[in-house]
Amino acid sequence: MRLEIGGRILEGPGPFLMGVVNVTPDSFSDGGRFLDPGAAVARAERLAAEGADLIDLGGESTRPGAAPVDAAEERRRVVPVIERLRAAGFRLPISVDTCKGEGARAALDAGAAMVNDVLGLADPALARAVAAAGVPVVAMHTRGLPADMAARAVYRDLLAEVAAELRAALRRATDAGIREEQVILDPGIGFAKTPAQSLELLARVGELRALGRPLLVGPSRKRFIGHATGAAVEDRLPGTLAAVTACVLAGVEVLRVHDVAAARQAADLAAALRRAGGAPALG
Ligand code: HH2
Numbered sequence: 001m002r003l004e005i006g007g008r009i010l011e012g013p014g015p016f017l018m019g020v021v022n023v024t025p026d027s028f029s030d031g032g033r034f035l036d037p038g039a040a041v042a043r044a045e046r047l048a049a050e051g052a053d054l055i056d057l058g059g060e061s062t063r064p065g066a067a068p069v070d071a072a073e074e075r076r077r078v079v080p081v082i083e084r085l086r087a088a089g090f091r092l093p094i095s096v097d098t099c100k101g102e103g104a105r106a107a108l109d110a111g112a113a114m115v116n117d118v119l120g121l122a123d124p125a126l127a128r129a130v131a132a133a134g135v136p137v138v139a140m141h142t143r144g145l146p147a148d149m150a151a152r153a154v155y156r157d158l159l160a161e162v163a164a165e166l167r168a169a170l171r172r173a174t175d176a177g178i179r180e181e182q183v184i185l186d187p188g189i190g191f192a193k194t195p196a197q198s199l200e201l202l203a204r205v206g207e208l209r210a211l212g213r214p215l216l217v218g219p220s221r222k223r224f225i226g227h228a229t230g231a232a233v234e235d236r237l238p239g240t241l242a243a244v245t246a247c248v249l250a251g252v253e254v255l256r257v258h259d260v261a262a263a264r265q266a267a268d269l270a271a272a273l274r275r276a277g278g279a280p281a282l283g
Pocket of ligand 1: 020058256
């Protein structure tokens with residue numbers, strides 16, 4: 001894949017790591033730890049030192065049933081962190097994890113270089129903001145909102161329906177004027193998926209390469225790991241690394257993770273295994 005993000009170019013087969021910084025009181029695994037802007041900046045710098053390729057800053061938790069946050073509060077959480085990182089000469093591109101047009105615009109104005117949208121461009125204002133800024137965007141698959149997504153995890157053919165709905169998100173992007181080359185697709189592990197459905201998606205994620213766009217997957221610390229192993233949320237690093245390995249072996253280019261140093265080693269080893277096994281090069 002080749003993406004130009006904020007003056008930097010991510011080029012090659014990856015695996016690229018997106019390090020998570022949640023500026024929220026209620027994220028499922030790290031809520032409240034980085035709500036203070038200084039703590040969020042320090043976290044981003046640490047993830048950069050650990051080998052992240054880009055940082056994903058989020059001001060709203062998307063865990064099932066999370067309370068919605070209005071755009072003003074989201075801005076108040078995220079913008080000061082972007083401004084401080086930019087002022088400190090932070091070297092990595094900053095992605096903003098938002099599903100609101102207003103949130104995206106404010107973050108892009110402050111210096112974010114990419115938008116990560118867990119609602120797959122459902123808000124036309126977000127798509128317009130991305131198109132106007134000419135930045136890359138992650139379009140993730142989900143159904144409904146965090147409040148009702150669990151009830152919508154009903155599929156007759158999981159892979160086919162997720163693929164079709166990702167194609168529709170890609171079309172929403174291009175209809176809004178976003179260039180197809182700027183879109184990364186994400187199957188949305190844990191979003192409108194039961195743990196068993198998340199496992200199936202991960203096991204078959206390579207099939208989504210047929211969509212013709214780079215793939216991003218966010219397995220980090222999620223419930224499907226607890227479901228398969230019994231591990232509590234704070235003990236899911238080994239399971240996360242197994243999922244990262246599986247994704248890289250299947251050809252996923254970008255992994256969204258909290259624990260960058262460990263994921264870096266797992267992803268690099270999996271990439272070396274892929275090459276050693278003679279897997280075809282990724283586009
Ligand atoms: N997962 C979460 C948030 N944003 N974005 C993409 N593209 N893909 C994902 O799988 C994804 C995402 C959930 O994780 P986290 O940010 O740790 O939790 P919370 O939403 O509770 O803040």
